[in-house]
Amino acid sequence: MSGAEDNYRVSSDRPFLLVLAVLGGSYLFLIAAMVVADLIFLDYRDRPVFGPEIVEASRYPGDASGVKITLESSRRYYYQGGRNELGFRMGGNLIKKDGVFDAVEEEVLLVSETPEGAVTASFRPEVRVVGIQLHEGVATLRMDLPHGLLWGEFIRVRDSGSEFWDGVHEITDTTQDELSFVVGEQSKIVNALSLSRPNPLIQALRSRDIQFSIKLSLVSCTVTTLLSLWVAIPIGYLMSRFTFRGKAFVDTLLDIPVVLPPLVVGLSLLILFRYVPDWLSDAVVYKWPAVVLAQFMVACAFAVRTMRVTFDQISQRYEQVALTLGCNRQQAFWRVVLPQARGGVLAAGTLAWARALGEFGPILVFAGATRQKTEVLPTSAFLELQAGRTEGMLAVSLIMIATAALVFVVARTFGMKRIFS
Amino acid sequence: MIAVDNLSIRQGDFLLDGVSLELSDGEYGVLMGRSGCGKTTVLEAICGLRPIIGGRILLGGRDVSVLPPAERGIGYVPQDGALFPDMPVWEQLAFSMLIRKIPKSQVEARVRELAKDLGITHLLERLPVGLSGGERQRVALGRALAVKPRFLCMDEPLSALDEDILEEICELFTQTIKKENVTALHITHSKAEAARLGDTLFHLVGGQLQKVGPNEE
Numbered sequence: 002m003s004g005a006e007d008n009y010r011v012s013s014d015r016p017f018l019l020v021l022a023v024l025g026g027s028y029l030f031l032i033a034a035m036v037v038a039d040l041i042f043l044d045y046r047d048r049p050v051f052g053p054e055i056v057e058a059s060r061y062p063g064d065a066s067g068v069k070i071t072l073e074s075s076r077r078y079y080y081q082g083g084r085n086e087l088g089f090r091m092g093g094n095l096i097k098k099d100g101v102f103d104a105v106e107e108e109v110l111l112v113s114e115t116p117e118g119a120v121t122a123s124f125r126p127e128v129r130v131v132g133i134q135l136h137e138g139v140a141t142l143r144m145d146l147p148h149g150l151l152w153g154e155f156i157r158v159r160d161s162g163s164e165f166w167d168g169v170h171e172i173t174d175t176t177q178d179e180l181s182f183v184v185g186e187q188s189k190i191v192n193a194l195s196l197s198r199p200n201p202l203i204q205a206l207r208s209r210d211i212q213f214s215i216k217l218s219l220v221s222c223t224v225t226t227l228l229s230l231w232v233a234i235p236i237g238y239l240m241s242r243f244t245f246r247g248k249a250f251v252d253t254l255l256d257i258p259v260v261l262p263p264l265v266v267g268l269s270l271l272i273l274f275r276y277v278p279d280w281l282s283d284a285v286v287y288k289w290p291a292v293v294l295a296q297f298m299v300a301c302a303f304a305v306r307t308m309r310v311t312f313d314q315i316s317q318r319y320e321q322v323a324l325t326l327g328c329n330r331q332q333a334f335w336r337v338v339l340p341q342a343r344g345g346v347l348a349a350g351t352l353a354w355a356r357a358l359g360e361f362g363p364i365l366v367f368a369g370a371t372r373q374k375t376e377v378l379p380t381s382a383f384l385e386l387q388a389g390r391t392e393g394m395l396a397v398s399l400i401m402i403a404t405a406a407l408v409f410v411v412a413r414t415f416g417m418k419r420i421f422s
Numbered sequence: 423m424i425a426v427d428n429l430s431i432r433q434g435d436f437l438l439d440g441v442s443l444e445l446s447d448g449e450y451g452v453l454m455g456r457s458g459c460g461k462t463t464v465l466e467a468i469c470g471l472r473p474i475i476g477g478r479i480l481l482g483g484r485d486v487s488v489l490p491p492a493e494r495g496i497g498y499v500p501q502d503g504a505l506f507p508d509m510p511v512w513e514q515l516a517f518s519m520l521i522r523k524i525p526k527s528q529v530e531a532r533v534r535e536l537a538k539d540l541g542i543t544h545l546l547e548r549l550p551v552g553l554s555g556g557e558r559q560r561v562a563l564g565r566a567l568a569v570k571p572r573f574l575c576m577d578e579p580l581s582a583l584d585e586d587i588l589e590e591i592c593e594l595f596t597q598t599i600k601k602e603n604v605t606a607l608h609i610t611h612s613k614a615e616a617a618r619l620g621d622t623l624f625h626l627v628g629g630q631l632q633k634v635g636p637n638e639e
Contacts, residue, residue: 318504321471324491325498326518327569336517340508 036402043395047157047197049101051079051125052146056111059120061085067110068120074104076126083121087112101127128178130194138186140166142196144178150198151175155207156182161194169199169207205381205396214376215400221292221377222357228293229301229353230308230346237308237349238334242317258302266298267363291368292375296357303356304349311345312338351412355405378404423447423482424468424573424605430476431460431467438463441477441631443607443624447572450599451607452620454634459626461609462501465575468607469498481573497566497604499576503558505550511561512537512546518569536564539598556587563595567602574599574606580615592618 061068067090072078081099082088088097090110096102111122132143150156150172157169165188174181198204205211240252258266270291274282285291315338323333339346361379368375370384378401385393429441438460445451455461466472468479470491479487486494505514512533513520519529537543540560550558559579566574583591596619599606610616616623623634 316504318500318502319506321466321469321491322498322500322504322565323506323517324471325469325494325496326565327492327521329490329492332521336521337506341506 039395039399039402043201043392043399045200045202047199049077049079049127050144050148050150050156050196050198052128052144052148053125055124055126056120056122061111061113061116061118061120063116067112070109070111070124072104072107072109072124073126074107076129077101077103078127079123079125081123083123085113085115085118085120086122087114089122128196130196133191133194135184135188135190138183138188139173139181140184140188141174141179141181142194144180147177148175148180150180153208155199155204156180157197157199159195159197161191163188163191165189166191166194169203171207201390201392201396202399205385205393205400210372210376211381211397211400213373214378214381214397215404217289217292217376218358218378218401219404221289221296222354224293225296225300225357226304226350226354228297229304230350232301233304233308233349233353234339234342234346236305237310238312238338240305240309241312242320255302255305258299259306263299263360263362264366267295267366270295270298270363270367286367287369287371287375289368289375292364292377295363295367296360299360299363300353300356304353307349307352308342308345311342311349314345315341347412347415351409354408358401358405358408423480424451424607425480426464426468426477427480428477429464429467429474429479431463431472431474433460433463433472436460436463438629439476441626441629443631443633445605445607445622447482447605448600448603449605450596450619450621451605451624452616452622453607453609453624453626453631454611454613454616455626457611460629461611461626462577464626464631465577465607465609469496469575470494471498495571495573497571497574499559499562499566499574499579501577501579502582503550503562503579505553505558505561505565507550509549510546511542511548511550511553514550514561514565515546515568517565522569524569532568536568539601540564540594555583556591559583559591560594563598567598567604570602572604574604576606576608578609578611581610581612588615595619 055072056070059068070089079101080089080096082097088095090096090112091102092105095112111120113120126146128144128146128148130142131145134141134143152172152175154172155169156172158166161167165184170182170184172180172182199207236255240248240255261269271286274286285294319337319341320330320333323337324330328336359379360377361383364370364375364377364380365383370376370380372384376384378397382394382397382401385391385397424443424445426441426443429438431438431441441464443451443453443464453461453464463472467474470486470489474487477487478485481494481496491498506517509517515533515536516529519532533546534543537546540563542557542560542564545553545557545561550561553561562579563576566576579595580588580591592615608619610619625632625634
């Protein structure tokens with residue numbers, strides 16, 4: 002028998018650990034890659050103000066000679082190659098990289114390696130300011146080409162030599178080749194300036210709509226979190242400590258907001274508010290309370306789960322001792338149980354806050370997407386996307402990532418303090 | 423006097439029926455029995471932490487069967503001490519007095535007295551985390567005795583202790599309990615512990631309580 006045992010070997014643990022590491026690692030990699038991709042995709046530099054596209058729709062000739070593009074020398078152009086282009090030839094050099102360049106010749110040659118293919122490159126001239134006017138504190142600039150900027154966008158002014166002019170301004174009026182912005186009554190006319198478009202992040206942070214949505218998001222998420230804890234702590238305690246008839250039913254009911262599609266939550270709220278008195282539904286539906294209520298319905302369910310698990314993990318023994326020491330149940334809860342549940346309360350709060358920040362569907366249905374009224378950050382991202390501004394959407398997403406990260410860091414720091422004290 | 427008269431307790435499918443027990447004032451009773459035989463259930467019923475379905479519990483002649491635990495005047499030392507994790511030792515000792523809003527000077531004096539008797543004066547500012555098993559049990563005993571209850575229920579308070587300090591803690595427990603003049607009921611599954619501590623021994627076998635009689639050393 003002992004001889005047989007001597008020959009007994011177990012196979013190595015390495016394959017098992019390797020599988021664990023690969024499975025876990027791939028997910029971790031995806032998380033990190035996702036955030037990093039967001040961060041590096043956005044071009045944080047200012048970009049010049051460009052005029053309209055100057056390449057006409059055409060095809061490359063069969064003999065690989067290329068397509069001639071006529072430029073104005075001594076103007077700057079923005080080149081972006083497409084899928085059919087190798088680059089363009091200027092002054093004997095083949096330039097392959099996308100970006101801004103100074104035209105040194107009147108003519109450049111687009112080169113392709115696919116004869117007869119469509120021209121997919123883009124050349125856009127930088128617009129120049131040809132006239133500066135000042136009238137009652139409002140500057141109006143005239144350009145030599147259509148600038149494509151819209152009312153409400155932001156423009157950065159440089160090199161004017163005046164502190165009133167330099168800086169980021171909101172565009173208050175535009176025509177095809179003119180744009181206006183406020184520089185203030187005290188400012189004087191300047192002779193020259195250069196323009197650039199600030200990056201989408203600055204555009205987003207300066208936009209009054211998005212400023213409002215950041216504020217509404219922060220306030221509504223915080224209110225939602227406080228409400229959720231207010232409700233989740235008692236429910237969690239009740240469900241953890243007491244048995245009563247219909248407990249299983251209550252438990253199921255509490256999970257409904259978790260499993261219900263968020264859009265349906267919004268719709269159900271909307272329908273519910275058809276049955277309440279008019280003054281109440283007028284005060285809530287399509288107004289900011291609807292935002293909070295929509296967030297609360299979903300976020301609270303997660304907080305309740307967390308609080309229940311928290312209380313389940315705290316032994317009843319502590320309360321029992323407190324009871325024999327002279328407490329009633331309420332005193333035992335406040336003095337003995339709740340202090341031990343601090344970590345759980347923090348976790349539940351953070352979870353509720355994060356859920357509320359990302360809530361979109363129910364808010365869209367129940368509160369609408371009115372700018373300056375019920376617009377929260379996810380709504381902003383959605384509106385940016387709808388307006389075709391992917392970069393704007395990304396900028397809003399980055400703001401959300403930053404906000405969420407900040408809240409988590411703060412929560413973790415407080416959590417750590419408790420562990421290390 | 424602790425008197426349990428024909429007590430019935432249900433715990434899930436498990437029924438304890440007709441449990442009777444009597445301890446006169448100042449007596450140190452030890453309740454023995456195998457794990458899972460219901461010792462803890464009886465103790466919890468006496469402390470008021472478990473509802474009873476029949477019988478009576480008399481403490482010092484007063485029927486406490488339906489009183490909340492707080493009003494029974496029993497000190498309770500659970501198995502692992504169950505020290506409140508967020509409170510320093512002095513606050514654990516002061517807990518029952520703070521609840522009763524006893525003046526601060528009296529609380530301080532009592533905490534100091536208990537700490538001195540139990541040899542934990544140097545631990546007063548510490549949190550329970552990091553205390554040794556013996557230290558935890560001393561704090562738990564001090565906490566239970568703080569408001570001078572006349573009765574004390576202990577659930578295997580010494581079972582988790584190392585052999586080499588057991589003697590010392592046993593000595594300390596008996597001394598303190600004698601000094602405080604409480605009637606104590608102590609649960610254990612260890613015969614050696616029972617022999618060392620108890621005046622009176624009870625055996626809980628098959629849901630029936632048998633008095634083994636005064637402990638003869």
